[in-house]
Amino acid sequence: MADARVEWSSADSAVAVDSTGLVRALAPGEADVRAVSGDLVAVARVTVEQRAAALDVSQSVVSLDALGAVVAVEATVVDALGVPIDAARVSWRSLQSGVADVSSLGVIRARSNGTTTVIASFEELEDSIQVTVSQVVSALVLQPAVDTLLTLGSTRQFSTRATDRLGSEVHNRTTTWTVEPAGIVSVSSSGLVTALSDGSAVLRATVESLSAVADVVVHTGPLPPPTAGDLIYSLGGVQRITPDGRGSVSIYYEPPSAIRIAQWSPDGSKVSFVRRDEPLFRSFVINTDGTGLVEILPNLPRVLREHGWSPDSRSLAVWLYPFDLWVVGADGQGARLIHSNTNTAGPYTPRWSPTGEWIVFRGDIQGARGLVLIRPDGSDAHLVASGSNDIDVDWSPDGRRLAFRCDSFDICVINVDGTGRRKLIETPFGEEQPRWSPDGTRLAVRASRSTGWDILIVDAETGQEMVLLDSRWDASDPTWSADGTWIAWDTRLNIMAAPSDGSRAPFHFPLSGAYPDWKR
Secondary structure, eight states: TTTTOOOEEESSSTTTOOOOOEEEEOOSEEEEEEEETEEEEEEEEEEOOOOEEEESSSOOOEEEEEEEEEEEEOEEEEOOTOBTTOOOOOEEEEEETTTTEEEOEEEEEESSSSEEEEEETTTTEEEEEEEEEEOOOOOOESSSSSEEEEEEEEEEEEEEEEEESSSOOOOSOOOOEESSTTTTTEEEETTTEEEEEEEEEEEEEETTTTTEEEEEEEEESSSSTGGGEEEEEEEEEEEETTSSOOEEEEEEEEETTTEEEEETTSSSEEEEEEEEEETTEEEEOOOETTTEEEEEEETTHHHHHHHOOTTSSSEEEEETTTTEEEEEEESOOOEEEEEEOSSOOOOOEEEEOOOOOEEEEEEETTTTTEEEEEOOOOOEEEEEEOOOEEEEEEEESSSEEEEEEEEETTEEETTOOOOOOOEOOOSSEEEEEEEOOOOSSSSEEEEOOOOEEEEEEEEETTEEEEEEEEEEGGGGEEEOOOTEEEEEESOOOOOOOEEEESSSEEEEEEEEEEEEEEOO
């Protein structure tokens, strides 16, 4: 009956049917399509099954510039009408997995330089991605960063380490070597430096677009400083530099321990140091001949950090992390807790006054932060400086003033009675580690002035600065010789020294270490 009215419906959303009976597939599945006309009903079962017709990847070419770099690629499987098949599970494989591998989710990871093809497949369908791994040099380090050649014709091999942006070493790249000024040293195409004449030169190594520099000093005269044998330093052990400055002898060594903050006792008979034994830091005292090792506070299983000697060399003030200050005999006996901070991590840099009457440290009194003065017996604790950022303090040799880092890395000086606070150095850069000269007229200061850290010599009254060492050396931990004529410091695990008046170029000891300390 041509004029009969028919109503159409679908029992499932996978299939749609319009008023003319035209059926449209919307999703995989089955549905009953019903036609109703009057009392008559007819039902047809419709099955929708997507069949893959094409597979496409989101990128046909991938370039990776660092080992470990990743990129996620998508693969889409569609049917004959271009509709994605969401349920399709694509398989991935790399033809050279040593160059780049690929996960089950299509994440490609660089393994080594080279090329490979990554293939995405589903049933009989495939698509491919051409992958190239080529490291780009992102950082360049030149070693050693500083060196001193002691005789004409002597040589030193320098080397570079180039890395990509993720820190993997880049091999097989050409290094170009230059040196300025000419005539001090020569350099071969392999980085071998030869001493030609006395003086200082800058060695430059260039790999691709990056350069790194090292400072080379040729010094054929007597080895400075004259009191080199009074310098100790630490790195894996406690070492004492030999009098000729050419080497060192071990006071203490126990691999694989990490040793830091080695300090002479004021009478020069002992050395204290901190040994890192994960997860603790432990403090020790030892005779300078390597005998008589004593652990300080061995029964307190916490982290012992910084410490300071009493002027009579009989006791130490020890910061027991995080909040406690102890005084203990150099023989490990008579330990007593003299102060506990309430809300300030510390007590940082405990320092004994030259007379032995006071100990100063960064801490708090009933929650008020600043520099605290306290008697060695724990009495008379009070704030001498109340800045919340006051830290890293040092006594003047006469015991009347304190120098310390204050505010935003400035240097302040204050009288021990709390009066006369003033900023000796105030810049937008940064200064720390103020250390008084033996005569109390100057301070050695670690200061940031450009890309690294300088050593400054600062007049304690006027604040006038002299740059003893410029920032390309990245210096730290200055220490004065007993007569005040020399300054030593560490820079990138190298020990250096220079006259405190700046009259000579810095001398680089041919050894590796940190935390130098000069016997007073």
